[in-house]
Amino acid sequence: MSHRNARLTVHGRRLLVDRVRSGRPVAHVAAEMGISRATAHKWVRRWRAEGEEGLLDRSSRPRTTPHRTPAAVEARVCELRRERKLGPARIGPILGIPASTVHRILGRHGLNRLAWLDRPSGEPIRRYERERPGELVHVDIKKLGNIPDGGGWRTVGREAGDRNRQATTTERSSCKPVIGYSYVHSAVDDHTRLAYSEVLADERQETAAAFWQRAHAFFTGHGVTVERVLTDNGSCYKSRLFTRTLTDAGVAHKRIRPYRPQTNGKVERFNRTLLDEWAYQRAYTSNDERTAALADFLHQYNYHRCHTALGGQPPISRVNNPAGQYS
Incomplete structure (x- = not known):
């Protein structure tokens, strides 16, 4: 060089x-x-x-490296990393080699970051992305505890939060939500990361099917033709009603393997973003206030928030540029 x-x-x-x-x-x-x-x-x-x-320029790497660590030792280093999640400072004394050597070996095999490994299996995480918008849409539900009127304990402290909670629970005859749970239904396009979410009262099959119809209309309105939907194995997604709702619209339904949420990783990561940048972003004084803030978050996420997987651009930029070419 x-x-x-x-x-x-x-x-x-x-x-x-x-x-x-x-x-x-x-x-x-x-x-x-x-x-x-x-x-x-x-x-x-x-x-x-x-x-x-x-x-032409060529690599300065030598053709042979006589003193390189034997392949059997490298395999043992990788095995300890995957099975026991140990770092270089722990693996080195076990095998009698310097920690710096262990670090270079892990780097060569793509194991130097634990965040790059699937925790249950210890295998490197394989990241993928569909080639065009709408080829695959991830759908999932996130369960959130309701906030009592006046604020929960995170906002006003334990004592006042318990009083607000008890007062809200007694108002069952009113239209205000009682203490319980809200269910955030979300759909995320695999290629563009364009997202649509709603806060709903339950996760029954009728609710999930109606949500998908509105989500489908949202994607269609942005010029995205949905071909397949990927969900987990929740009871609402295994129902005939949900599958029929998809097939009637010409959309194929695919479910992940049991206990493999990594497959549905786009929407699982979106759920974490929801918690960090919307649900727990500030202290809300009521459930209605938190729900109303969702629309502003979605607009920010889809139109303005930089996404590292999209070259620092928001999802809407890839909707307008399906090839995903960024300068």
Whole structure:
């Protein structure tokens, strides 16, 4: 790789070879170009042996590494990493090798970050992305505790929060939500990360089916033609009503393997973002206040929030640019 003060770039090497081919002595050409005769002979020799390819930059990595850690030891390092989730400082003494060597081995095999490993299996996480918008939409439900009127204990403290909770529970005859749970239904497009969410009262099959109809209309309104929907194995998603709702709209239904939420990872990660940037972003004084704030979060997420998987652009940019080409 050429450095900024290099005497010879690829263009300079071609010029060197052309001057030598014209019949001029290598020593004279080297002096003119400010390089040693040995360097000039090296590039001429490479050109004669390999042609134009010989003038290109190449890796400085040696062809052989006699003192490299044996393959069996590297395999044992990887095994300890996957099975016991140990770091270099723990693996080194077990195998009798320096921790720095262990770190290089883990880096070579893509195991140097525990966050890159699937915790149950210890295997490297395989990330994927569908090629076009609507090819696959992830759907899931996040369960959240309701907030009593006046605020919960996070807002006003334990004592006042308990009083608000008891007061809200006694208002069962009113239209206000009693203490219990709200269910955030979400749909996220795999390619664009465009998201749609609603806070609903339950997770029954009728509720899930109605939510998908509204979510489908949302994606269609943004020019996204949904082809498949991926869900977990919740009872509402296993119902005939939900599957029929999808098939009537020409959408295929696919469910993940049991106990493998990583497969539905796009919406699972979106759920974490919901908690951090909406549900727990500030202290709300009522359930209605938190629910009303969801619309502003979704607008921010879809139109303004930078997404690392999209080259620092918001999801709507990929909807308008399906190829996903960013500068």
